[in-house]
Amino acid sequence: MTPKQASDEQFYRPLIAHKLGVTEDDITAIVVRRKSIDARQRQIRINLGVAVFVGEQPEQESTVYTYPEVAHRPPVGIVGAGPAGLFAALRLIELGYKPIIFERGKNVHDRKRDIAKIYREHTVDPDSNYGFGEGGAGTFSDGKLYTRSKKRGSVKKILEVLVQFGADPQILIDAHPHVGTDKLPAVIRGIREQIIASGGEIHFNSRIEELVLKNDQCKGVKLANGQRYDFDAVILATGHSARDIYEMLWKQGVNLEAKTFAMGVRVEHPQALIDSIQYHQAQRGPYLPAATYSFVEQVNDRGVYSFCMCPGGFIVPAATAPGELVVNGMSASKRNSPFANSGLVAEVRPEDLREFKQYGVFAGLEFQKHIEKLCFMMNGQTQFAPAQRLTDFVSGKRSADLPESSYRPGLISSPLHEKLPKRVASRLREGIRQIDRKAHGFLSGEGIAVGVESRTSSPVRIPRDETNLQHIRIKGLYPCGEGAGYAGGIASSAIDGERCAEAVALAIGD
CATH class of the missing domain: 3.50.50.60 (FAD/NAD(P)-binding domain)
Incomplete structure (x- = not known):
């Protein structure tokens, strides 16, 4: 049904009654079991899975797990x-x-x-x-x-x-x-x-x-x-x-043992821009939540994909030790920040790390450390993050200025396209181009790349x-x-x- 119809039972009760061949008065309760958004077409649809009760009331279905006393157990x-x-x-x-x-x-x-x-x-x-x-x-x-x-x-x-x-x-x-x-x-x-x-x-x-x-x-x-x-x-x-x-x-x-992991940047756009791309309309209106996205591309035999997408969210400093700079994303429950962000990362396999092979099983860890320390040193050994407008990142030039961002320690314009390893940066740049063909407007000067998103998963198993x-x-x-x-x-x-x-x-x- 439409987002407005799905927003309130008074809208969808008559639709359900018609579907079941009963009157609205016959329906004693409607319980929503599942809800999802289908934004693949111009007309956005909400899919509701509901349990409909006719002539009876639903039983309380809250599941409560019990935890016994175990102080003296093994x-x-x-x-x-x-x-x-x-x-x-x-x-x-x-x-x-x-x-x-x-x-x-x-x-x-x-x-x-x-x-x-x-x-x-x-x-x-x-x-x-x-x-x-x-x-x-x-x-x-x-x-x-x-x-x-x-x-x-x-x-x-x-x-x-x-x-x-x-x-x-x-x-x-x-x-x-x-x-x-x-x-x-x-x-x-x-x-x-x-x-x-x-x-x-x-x-x-x-x-x-x-x-x-x-x-x-x-x-x-x-x-x-x-x-x-x-x-x-x-x-x-x-x-x-x-x-x-x-x-x-x-x-x-x-x-x-070494394992495949991924590295890249955190990409941030105005939430309104992502809404317009995903919902195919200038404004999302009162019946739709902040839009999300998920992209998976293949570039030179490696995956490039979005990760941990945070609609209405913030970019946060996620280093776990002094001397390194790492970023991540978060959203509060209302997802009401004016920004949308996600990790945009390229797959890194153990065989890609030839220059770190002397570290054996820890080659991926040392690669992570190297890039995180580099980002930390780029901006005066602080948590100010290196950043670049997406259009400049893809075209390969330093940004003259940066748009407003949710990242509160602060951003400094930096040539991430040069500083990130070529195997990562080149795939990210082509991946962004491919994404923009599917979601036109994603490659925008309003969008920024913030470095470095390096903790998608462990490079060690x-x-x-x-x-x-x-x-x-x-x-x-x-x-x-x-x-x-x-x-x-x-x-x-x-x-x-x-x-x-x-x-x-x-x-x-x-």
Whole structure:
């Protein structure tokens, strides 16, 4: 139906009655189950999936998950309090095990203060930033829950758990659910309180120094402060930016492997421009949300694609250590910023990194570090980000000036087309041209490229046996989520956390 018809039951009730061959008075309730936007044609359509009740009322269908007392049950170690770690903990409690989480960063409240310092003082706390701390990277970078993951596990359950802890029930309906970075901290705090109330433990400011290994068995963890905790199983859910964890594992002889990742820029446009492109009209009007987009192109045998699109959003400084510059995107729940942004990245394969081959499995990590340090040095060793109008980036010239941007530390005009590696920049430039042929107006002087978007995923994988989810050699070690190379976002990471918890229960329950 039209956006206006879909906006209120009074518009679509007569349509449904006609479709079913009943009168409007016969209908006692209409419950929306699913909602999506079809903007492929000039006439925008809203697809609603509804349950219609005739002569009866719907039953309450709120799913509530129960978490028993586990204080005296067998403990399981979890490294990392991102979505993979937190959902692993909740699932372990359901299965009757005591989760003990170690998080290098701080709780969400204290994290906010350290993030504020990035803006005010251009200083990055290596343990508390946009990437590290309670809730992981997703807590302060948007909270999108859409996933194409085909892994075993229920996205529906993940959404229901989030609603149980305070997320808007609308995420159960929308085709592309989104919590919002303004809402997620309270949800994460609720999950933490439940874990503790059930007898689990969460240790903040607790960085792992090494695993306790014996005869190819993981027997526990040792913290940076010297404390040791013994476990029969450890779920390693440290996120894609915990580079020191990969180095620790390598030093301890734990197998790692290089994997494909992506690098590029964060592209920002006025939201009104994206609306006009996607909705084929000058203004989106009152019945449509801020428009999104998703583009995938092929350039010289490598993928070029948009990633983490944030309608009505902001670009944020996402470095996880001093001396580097990284950008990411976020949207609040209302998505009401006048800007739209997304990562626009080019695929990088291990064989593309010949000049870093001396680093072996860490070639991709060193490549990331090199570019992030370069961007940091370009603008006086600050969090001012290098930027370029899209038209100038594609045509290969420095921008004389820059349009207004959501990136609050500030932008400085820089020749990104020269500074980014040619293998990345040339593919991005051609990819933008290809996108503009499909979405005319995308290649615009109003759009800007901001560098560098380098943390789409980890360039390293911690290999595991997919039959039992344990490391291929170290028994009792369960690599999990984005940091292990088995997820890509909040929802898929949460699913992987649940799967690892179930695998642990099956193994140690025997």
